Amino acid sequence: MTRPATARLYRGTPRNLARLARMLRDGELVAVPTETVYGLAANALDARACRKIFRAKGRPANDPLIVHIHDRAQLDLLAETNSAAERLARAFWPGPLTMVLPRRSIVPAVVSSGLPSVAVRMPAHPLFRQLLRRAGMPVAAPSANPFGYISPTSAAHVRAGLGRRIPAILDGGECPIGVESTIVDLRDPRHPQLLRPGAVSRRELESVLGVRVRMPTRRTAPHAPISPGLLSRHYSPRTPSQLHERFSAREVGDSRVDEAWIFVARPAGVSGENIFWLSERGSLREAARRLFHTLRLVDAQRFKRLHFERARGGGLADAINDRLARAAGRG
Numbered sequence: 001m002t003r004p005a006t007a008r009l010y011r012g013t014p015r016n017l018a019r020l021a022r023m024l025r026d027g028e029l030v031a032v033p034t035e036t037v038y039g040l041a042a043n044a045l046d047a048r049a050c051r052k053i054f055r056a057k058g059r060p061a062n063d064p065l066i067v068h069i070h071d072r073a074q075l076d077l078l079a080e081t082n083s084a085a086e087r088l089a090r091a092f093w094p095g096p097l098t099m100v101l102p103r104r105s106i107v108p109a110v111v112s113s114g115l116p117s118v119a120v121r122m123p124a125h126p127l128f129r130q131l132l133r134r135a136g137m138p139v140a141a142p143s144a145n146p147f148g149y150i151s152p153t154s155a156a157h158v159r160a161g162l163g164r165r166i167p168a169i170l171d172g173g174e175c176p177i178g179v180e181s182t183i184v185d186l187r188d189p190r191h192p193q194l195l196r197p198g199a200v201s202r203r204e205l206e207s208v209l210g211v212r213v214r215m216p217t218r219r220t221a222p223h224a225p226i227s228p229g230l231l232s233r234h235y236s237p238r239t240p241s242q243l244h245e246r247f248s249a250r251e252v253g254d255s256r257v258d259e260a261w262i263f264v265a266r267p268a269g270v271s272g273e274n275i276f277w278l279s280e281r282g283s284l285r286e287a288a289r290r291l292f293h294t295l296r297l298v299d300a301q302r303f304k305r306l307h308f309e310r311a312r313g314g315g316l317a318d319a320i321n322d323r324l325a326r327a328a329g330r331g
């Protein structure tokens with residue numbers, strides 16, 4: 001099959017959505033906007049189509065995909081649910097929450113990297129929802145970036161990373177949340193585990209479930225036995241990076257101009273071409289939304305080293321710090 005030199009961008013017109021839905025049904029890859037980050041989508045029930053995702057991303061086969069659904073009926077098709085999952089679905093779907101549950105046999109093993117579980121999310125992005133409805137099947141989609149690089153939050157990011165490897169991108173503008181979904185393991189509903197912090201906070205999960213939500217240790221993480229340490233360096237800029245508890249003005253002032261400093265809020269008393277911030281006033285929502293875009297911009301400027309300042313507070317701050325720690329290779 002011939003590939004266009006670079007992926008074609010589609011605006012979300014009814015005609016384009018119908019065409020992209022047909023491509024998905026035909027086993028093609030389509031990059032899609034979600035409220036978190038852009039995803040690289042394929043028919044989740046078609047093993048051959050899903051294998052294309054791994055090839056296009058250069059993703060190892062032991063890193064499972066998230067399956068995206070349009071409605072509740074599709075959840076029952078894919079997974080064995082329980083009362084904890086029902087409650088979280090009612091509270092947070094459609095939205096940035098992914099649940100890991102026992103997998104039904106209709107899900108091809110390649111999607112879950114052979115694990116007996118499957119990760120499922122009902123996304124909120126209106127264009128992606130329309131595409132899911134028209135496609136009429138669940139869609140597997142990891143973030144639409146080459147494996148290990150920073151997740152994309154715009155169609156331009158997707159094109160820069162995967163443009164030559166995929167035929168089509170649905171352009172939904174910038175992703176409003178900007179960090180990937182919260183992932184919670186609900187295989188044992190009495191002992192839920194937070195596998196990845198995101199916009200749905202641990203506290204919100206706990207208040208709906210009425211039980212503690214634990215962070216897994218490396219040993220109990222479901223992917224640990226098949227891919228030890230796989231996720232510890234992820235979302236990574238190419239520039240060597242370091243995460244700091246707090247920057248001192250002196251440390252920053254004394255530093256070399258070829259090292260960049262990335263603050264959450266605009267810092268007082270320091271300025272220069274190597275000083276960056278995620279949000280003028282330190283809004284965590286804005287910081288999350290601009291995080292990956294800023295990392296990409298700074299990474300492109302060929303500094304010798306990047307220094308990140310840890311975000312303060314819970315909720316989105318946990319999600320931001322998780323991504324910064326992984327970018328610095330200590331996740």
Ligand code: TXA
Nearest residue numbers: 036038039064065066100117118119142143180181222
């Ligand atoms: O917001 C998001 O979650 C985005 C958008 C596109 O929905 N997706 C995303 O996928 O970030 P990504 O590239 O992070 O890959 C999915 C991750 C895997 O790396 C793995 O950690 C976890 O989801 N995962 C998938 N299936 C799993 C399973 N059965 N058990 C444990 N973890 C699983």
Ligand code: MG
Nearest residue numbers: 142143144151
């Ligand atoms: Mg990813």
